[in-house]
Amino acid sequence: MPIDLVLFYVLGAVAIAASVAMIAQRNPIYSAFALIATLCALAAIYGLLGSPFIAVLQIVVYAGAIMVLFLFVLMLLSVRPEEGPSRSKSLKVAAGALVLVFAAQVTSVVTAAARGTGSATFDASTRQMALKLFSPEFTYTFLATAILILAALVGAVVLAKK
Amino acid sequence: MIPINDALVLSAILFVIGAFGVFLRRNVITVFMCVELMLNAVNLSFVAFSRSLGTLDGQILVFFVMTVAAAEAAVGLAIIMALQRHKETLDVDSFNLMKW
Numbered sequence: 321m322p323i324d325l326v327l328f329y330v331l332g333a334v335a336i337a338a339s340v341a342m343i344a345q346r347n348p349i350y351s352a353f354a355l356i357a358t359l360c361a362l363a364a365i366y367g368l369l370g371s372p373f374i375a376v377l378q379i380v381v382y383a384g385a386i387m388v389l390f391l392f393v394l395m396l397l398s399v400r401p402e403e404g405p406s407r408s409k410s411l412k413v414a415a416g417a418l419v420l421v422f423a424a425q426v427t428s429v430v431t432a433a434a435r436g437t438g439s440a441t442f443d444a445s446t447r448q449m450a451l452k453l454f455s456p457e458f459t460y461t462f463l464a465t466a467i468l469i470l471a472a473l474v475g476a477v478v479l480a481k482k
Numbered sequence: 483m484i485p486i487n488d489a490l491v492l493s494a495i496l497f498v499i500g501a502f503g504v505f506l507r508r509n510v511i512t513v514f515m516c517v518e519l520m521l522n523a524v525n526l527s528f529v530a531f532s533r534s535l536g537t538l539d540g541q542i543l544v545f546f547v548m549t550v551a552a553a554e555a556a557v558g559l560a561i562i563m564a565l566q567r568h569k570e571t572l573d574v575d576s577f578n579l580m581k582w
Contacts, residue, residue, distance in 0.1 A: 439536030
């Protein structure tokens with residue numbers, strides 16, 4: 321078994337275990353740390369899939385900026401672990417059944433869509449990504465995200481203001 | 483070389499765990515984190531399909547999804563802070579003003 325395949329399965333197991341720990345945890349702070357572990361494992365998987373730019377972006381933007389924002393708000397609001405009884409048993413069973421059906425459906429669709437290990441000449445280096453991102457094809461989309469970020473910035477300040 | 487199939491199955495599993503967390507948890511911030519996990523699962527699909535098809539469009543989409551996720555986290559957490567100030571709790575069951 322080649323080393324990258326072993327790494328992929330190990331990282332996949334880490335991602336699944338950490339995300340299960342995230343939803344099993346009553347304390348949101350521990351949930352946030354488990355999510356950071358999942359995001360880091362996913363970043364490594366992006367690297368294994370030949371996408372170094374996305375891998376670094378995942379670490380910097382997700383594990384860095386977004387999760388720090390989450391932890392900042394959790395500590396600012398001094399959130400306590402969930403108290404009282406958990407969700408009722410019937411609701412849990414219903415949610416589990418719904419989720420299982422959904423899982424079967426998604427798995428059957430995505431596994432029918434792709435086979436093999438992808439093209440051998442795949443090049444997703446930062447240079448290629450930049451050439452694609454700043455090409456005329458994506459100019460307006462890129463500008464729209466700039467406006468979106470500005471709107472989110474203003475919106476967050478207005479909403480969080482006392 | 484990673485089989486694309488396995489990456490897609492991992493993505494489906496992570497998405498489903500996120501969806502189950504939305505049903506299961508009652509703290510609004512944990513629910514929000516589950517939504518982030520679902521976004522990440524979709525990103526993994528995009529990267530795997532981009533690899534499978536040999537084009538960069540999937541990677542560009544991941545870039546835009548991350549931008550939107552960052553904006554969403556900023557606005558969402560601001561809304562959560564406003565909710566906490568208004569209701570003194572973060573339990574999703576207590577936010578039922580719009581419920582008929």
